[in-house]
Amino acid sequence: MDDDVTVFTQDKVFRLLTDHHIQHGPSFPKPIDFLIDMTSGDLTFKAEDGSISKEHMDLPSDVANGLPPNLLLNILPSTPQTRVSYIAPGKKARLIHISIRPAGTIPFKVGTFRRKATDFALHVELGGVTGVIAPIIGKQPSDYHIWLQAGNPPAFVREEGALYEGGPIWRMEQISPSF
Numbered sequence: 001m002d003d004d005v006t007v008f009t010q011d012k013v014f015r016l017l018t019d020h021h022i023q024h025g026p027s028f029p030k031p032i033d034f035l036i037d038m039t040s041g042d043l044t045f046k047a048e049d050g051s052i053s054k055e056h057m058d059l060p061s062d063v064a065n066g067l068p069p070n071l072l073l074n075i076l077p078s079t080p081q082t083r084v085s086y087i088a089p090g091k092k093a094r095l096i097h098i099s100i101r102p103a104g105t106i107p108f109k110v111g112t113f114r115r116k117a118t119d120f121a122l123h124v125e126l127g128g129v130t131g132v133i134a135p136i137i138g139k140q141p142s143d144y145h146i147w148l149q150a151g152n153p154p155a156f157v158r159e160e161g162a163l164y165e166g167g168p169i170w171r172m173e174q175i176s177p178s179f
Contacts, residue, residue, distance in 0.1 A: 001025050002163055006066030014074075019065040021089060028164060034089035036065055043093045053091050060085045064098065068122060072146055073154050077102045077118040083125075088165075097125040106147060108157065108177040115177070117147040117157040141165065 001024055007017040016038050024031035033046035038059055045053050064071060064084035075082050082100040087093050103121040107114060122144040125131060133139075144161030148154045158173035 002028070004066050008067060008070070014064070014067055014071060015061065016063050016065060016067060021066065023164060028167075030164065032089050032164075034093075036063065036087055038063060043087065045089060045091055045093065047091060055093065057087070057093065057095070059087070060095075063087060068098070068100070069146065069156065072100070072120050072148055075100065075120070077105075077150065086124075096127065099123040099125055103145070106179060108179045110177050115149055117149050120146045120148065122146065122161070142169065 001022065003023075004019065004021045006019045009015045009017060016036070018038065019036045020034070022031075022033050024033075031048050035042075035044040036059075037044075041056050041059050043055050043057055047053070062085045065087055067084075071082070071084070080101065084098050084100070086096050086098045088096050099122070101121050101123070103119045105116045105118055107116055109115065124141040124143075126140070142162060144159070146159045147157040149157050156174070157177055158171065158179075160171045161169060163170055
């Protein structure tokens, strides 16, 4: 199970209010139960053994946990880069950044109709010493990709990437398009 319940406002800009992300089951070797409360700045992590750890963090207003699909539906493919903050879950949470860039298009068909989808690459920027060392020792997270069909409104087509740190690459896509 990978369940992410995100509450946000949208008044000209997206603002995260809360994000509760739970992962458990045979596909996830390290289960997580992580809650972000933007109003208080409190982060709550429930470990596999049932212990609960809480910490307070001064959170930037652009924290985007749970928001990338909604954000992407509102980013023009002509925008060279959008950068957002993200809280990496764990007993000791960490603030990182995600760089979102259009990475080209792919053609696909729905029935007899030909369409194009924009490939958005989400790149993890670890920052600091970790950001310098991670690529050298093979620990830089791979990019996550989300493809959206242009139009009004844009539509989800496919996503591909690891669902957790060090995890395998998963692909989720609509059933009807053929690539």
